[in-house]
Amino acid sequence: MTATSTAWDRIVSGFIWVLAGGFLVLSLSLLTILYLFVKPDRVQPLERLYCKLQLAFTFNKQTHRVHPDVDPETQYIFIQNHSSHLDHVAMYTATPHFKQGIELESHFDYPFYGWFMKARGTIPVPKDRSGALDALRRALRAEVDAGHSILGFPEGHRTTTGRVGPFYDGLFRIAIELGVPIVPVAVTGLFEVLHKGSLVIRPCHEIRVYVGQPIGTEGLTEDDVACLRDRVRGVIAGEVDAYLALVD
Template sequence: MTAAAEVPVEGGGEELGAVVLPAPSAFDRAASFGLWGLGVSWLVPMLSTMTALHKLLPGRELEPLNRLYCWGQVKLLGARWRAEVHPSVDPAQPYMFLQNHTNHFDHVACYNATPHYKQGIELKKHFRYPFYGTFMKARGTIGVEKGQGRGQSPEVMAAMAAEVARGHSILGFPEGTRTRDGRVGPFRKGLFFIARDLGLPVCPIAVTGMYEVMRKGSLMLRAGGRVTVHVGPAFPTAGLDDEAVMALVGDVRDVVAGHVDRYWARHPTARVEPTR
């Protein structure tokens, strides 16, 4: 069955304008070069090791190594990291974790915030990336087609159901693309319907501080920022009809966008360009 391209669903709240940060200095550019060197020196041996081990061992067996990799990668970004997890988030409950999307390091920023084993969702075309694509396939990352939403193939749905049956959570990015202006974009509805169909509560994750680290359209890394991961509270999906799921899209986006907008409102150096 071929599904129509999915239409983004905007949540509530006013349009607040694009975030503009100060231009990088010569020191910032030199520091970025050094951060890339440190990051690659960590990423290459760690992902090579995990790729080989994933072919031999179940993913759960490698979770300590996976968490070590994420911890080290965040440290080597020069970021000060902390997590704020709502007390109702159950360590034993699988969730559909839905996170705002800022840059290529989003998954390592959020991973250690909770003890859940999180299986990722990735566009299938990304599996063609040298090195990283090989790692994603070895780890069992679920490949999806762009724009299909809840119309994913039976094989994709079976892969997600198998992860849930193992007690794993799913990590996805409902914006479908990285932010260009520092704000949270419209959420696509597909992952919400999939969560309902799999019997998973939806747990929002809002990460702040990553836009300063790196943003879409630039390879510039900036050290010294504070990255905060806000997790929960979760939203139940059991028994929701389609109309209620559509309402849930806006509710979850409001939670995520609320954290991000409050962060920018008190940011010491950012300014906002009015929406035209």
């Protein structure tokens, strides 16, 4: 399900890019400098404000629905579907947790965004996938020891159809090893706003963030990885498919 863009869409998108793009560069530059002096988890209010304003500048509405069992004081690995470059911005304000992100190592070379990620302590996934899981395991353990939650996208790339793709096992394997509960997160509406293969940003959509019931990992073993992965994916895909059934 890929929306086609009209000339009017491209004109409106150009205006949004000037507004939102300028805000993005300014905000990331200021936060990057701030992180040189203050730990990122100490400036949560500013990060949340940035996320809210970044979405507001795309002229789209956002709503959150959070399961009551999600505890603000508990560390989680938040597992989210990946449909847009704006995914993390939409989800970040849904809960008060400090969430450390995970990004491909190559993305750290991007101007402004890459500098921001390095300063914030974002976890890089090495280009050499043979050692990626061990590196990811060490990094996630350090974040959990620091009292942080994790935000990850186990599809590994943005969807090209709007639907949820297959999940890699890595994050689920590590969640079991660390004994950290997983929270499934489904974001809908962003694929229509800005999807892979297009630079057109479309306004006037409703972006919905569903933060599901936590799923415990204590007592699980290596044999439970696939079952846990499929259970989490089922929750997320169910939300996304229900949304697509309404808008198709």
